Amino acid sequence: MTSFLSTFVNKVDRKGRVSVPAQFRTALSNETFQGVIVYPSLSETAIDGFGRSALEDLNRRRMDKTLEDGDFERALLGGDMVIDTIMAMAHELPFDGEGRIVLPATLAEPAGITDRTTFVGRGTRFQIWAPDAFEQHQQAAVTALRQRLSTQGNNS
Amino acid sequence: MTSFLSTFVNKVDRKGRVSVPAQFRTALSNETFQGVIVYPSLSETAIDGFGRSALEDLNRRRMDKTLEDGDFERALLGGDMVIDTIMAMAHELPFDGEGRIVLPATLAEPAGITDRTTFVGRGTRFQIWAPDAFEQHQQAAVTALRQRLSTQGNNS
DNA sequence: TGACAGACCATAATATCCCATGTAAACCCA
């Protein structure tokens, strides 16, 4: 199981290239496709990412399920809002020889990413944030958690 | 598993030729038929597209299912309105030497496609839209999804 | 013979590859 941990801040050069943290790359080293799949997060101002095998798994299962159900019309017509919408926004970003990816402007801009960016491990997936935005977000999250734990007593 | 991702806007020249995005072409590179199968979407003002092997897979599984059910008459007579109708409207569009296809007017016109067009990855299949129409459609879809996520409190 | 589709060729813009370098962390040996 690939898992992504901790956070790294890297530079975005004028060509839009960013080094993917070496730790993340080794987590993906057994994938056939050397690179990542990314799409805009629907709930946060950030980019979500993971390896391609996860993506293919998803598509395969969806197709199998649809066909098993004998729902051939649906296979032709589509109809899964969530997945269809995300696929349209997703990008396949291969590593270059130095382990970098190029962030498409259509993803970087809405996330507020300009010349630096923060890679955030989220276990099975990871995120790419504008450094300031992430700092704030994380700060708020920690505070909220502390609050909850102290008022509610301890809840795993 | 071939999967189509991202969206690309390409020009339609005066002969009706459009470059199929290189990423889509590489996704189809191991197909025997170098080209795509397209037909008008029944649910949206767009064109749906597949690689040929996907379509053959679909038909084969449909046949299997029908025969398993012992529905031999149906196998011979047809009777599945939707699929039969789609097959009739489908076109086989081969790539030219530069990876382009020619959009038949009977498909382009009802989709509102004139001089530019948007290729949309939908995972197992893809679509071809009029750029403005797609922009609007996608915008609405994203908004709806965000809404749903925030009200349901369902995160990622 | 004239319209048309397909093959072929040209080119500008862009993305990808490849090599160089600074820097910081890991290592090693006295």
Place this chain on the structure above:
DNA sequence: TGGGTTTACATGGGATATTATGGTCTGTCA
């Protein structure tokens, strides 16, 4: 343990290959 050395990583820039796109030519079919 500390100083020096080496390695790995992130980053930058120039060269090179792809891609999208437009045009031209040619054979074919009416």
